[in-house]
Each structure stands twice: as structure tokens, then as C-alpha cells.
Amino acid sequence: MSTRCQLVVEENEEAKVYKHCDGYPSGVLPTLKKLLPAFEDGRGWDPAYLTAHLSATLIQDDVTDRKAFNRKMKKSYPNDPAYANRKFKQDFLSHGIDTQWHGDIEFAYRITKDFGVEVYSTPWGMKDLSQAKLVRRWTLDELVKARKFE
Template identity: 30%
Template sequence: MSTRSQLRFIQRSEPADEQSEPDRIAQIYRHSDGYPDGVLRDLVQLKELLDETRTECGPAYAAAQFLFLDTLSTMTLYVDEGRDRSIHADHPSDLLEPDNMEHLDQPMFLLGHGVENPADGIHGDEEYLYVVELPNRNPFEEPSEWTVKVSGHSAFPRWDGPTEDAFERASWQFHGPLEHALEEIVAEPA
């Protein structure tokens, strides 16, 4: 069974005055492995990669890079798995050929994610919500801390409407630095 989740990447506007720009938000749907252990580890990996390459460029880029890395990690399910497969690790472009997909019934690397419009509402079957707050900074400056919020398991309302309401009314089991979330939530004994 899938553990569905919504991840909201956000960069807050400076509270200079009423005419300041609105928060920048990018939101994605993750169909599987949306439990905190998996998502937080993937976020740490993403942050490490973006810090090392100095490619953190705001919420839209971070969300796109999260989707890309997550898609890469699921492609191994479809490459070199069986003798009937025509997709080989030394030719990953084989994944772009529709004829090579005939043996696959709805491959997860094509269906496991969605880019969401926060105004449209959430599916209603998500089990976790996440907010990843990126700092306001120049991407060429030294890397800085990401703040995350992790909802409790299904601890938010489910309805069709602006997603903002679900995120505002959620009960959060954690709110703080990404590194602390990993320590506090993931390290807890099961």
C-alpha cells in the first residue's frame, strides 16, 4: 500500500511592508514512501547535493530536483530486471522509447509524482504533509539551514479546496531544522 504525501517547498517573502512579494511556493505530490523516514532522508540527500553544487535556487527548483532524484531512485525497478526487458543500465535512454514500455503496467517512475497547484486542494488520501522552508539568500552564499514541518499521521483535514487550509490546520509532530527532524523522528525506535 502506498503512503501518499504532499511536500510544500516555500521561501517566505521579507516582511518589509504590505506591498512585499508573496511567499514563493512549489508543491508536489508523492504517491509512495511518503512516511517521514523516507521523505526526511531524501530531503537531507537533496540538501547535501544542492549545498555541494551550489544549485539551491528557490522552491520551484528544489521541488523539481526532489522529483528528479526520486524518479531516478525508482528507475532501477525497470532497468536490467529481467531477460524480457529491453531497457539496460548502459542505455538509460531506452526509457524514452514507448515500445520498451509495453511490458510495464503504469510504471511508477512516470506516475509516482505530481506537481500540485496549491489552490486546487489535496487529493484527500495523503497521510503526511511536509513544509520545507528554504532561506532567503543568494544561491552563491554559504549554504544555510532548511526548516521543515512534518505533520502527524493524517493529522490534517481532508477536503477539496485551497491546500493552504490543510497546511494551516494540520497538527505538526515536528517543526525545526531538517537535521533535527532526521534525528528526532527517524532515530526514534519503532
């Protein structure tokens, strides 16, 4: 089963970025580690643009990962027609932007004005972030210095 999550940006929390797969911290925080320092340096605090770039970067990373998986499978199983003839096809299903919390997400992430990241564990059927449990808060500096995420 997929680990779903949603991400919000402080001062633009009505826009919730949805990620269908790999929503656990080790699947999300590496993308934020790459995006947030570059965005802070290049644009500063701009919640609307950060939300847009967050969604675009998550999609781009997902496409890159899927293409790499296809290459790996073709190399590992060169005589298997299921993989040998397989071509990458973007599915347009794995990401979205919504105004409501999805009831089946396992994690929520909130990017704060200081470019920190709050990681929440979410209950089934969550309607508001106040119902979630804060698991960890990462400062931007901690995020950048981290070698792995759990």
C-alpha cells in the first residue's frame, strides 16, 4: 500500500500538496532538503510560489525515480518482455493540490516561514492539522546537514 501525505506552506495552508506514494519522511525530506535552501536563496519567503515549486519538484523527483526504476528493471531482466519493451509513461495520478485534508494520509508536512519543516503523523480521517501529532521539527540547517531521514 502507498504511503500518502500532504504538504502545506505557512501562510498558504489552504493549498495542500498531495503525494500518493513515498510520503514517509525518507521519501519527502530529501526533496525538501534540495528545494528549500535553493528557494530561500533565490526568492526568499513567498508562500504561493513555494507551494507551486514544491509541487513541481515533487513531481519532477517522482518522474526521475520512475525512469530510473524502468532502466534498472530493463537491465536486470533483459529477456523478460514485461521489462524489455517497457517504456516510461507518466501517470498523472500521483500528485495533486487540494483544499481539504485527505482522510487516508499517514503524514503531513508543514513548511514554516523560517524554512523549517514540521513532520506530523496523522490520524485516519483527519480534518485539521491540529488533530495530528508532531513527530519532529527540522530547522533548515538541520535539514541541510542531515545525511539520512527516518
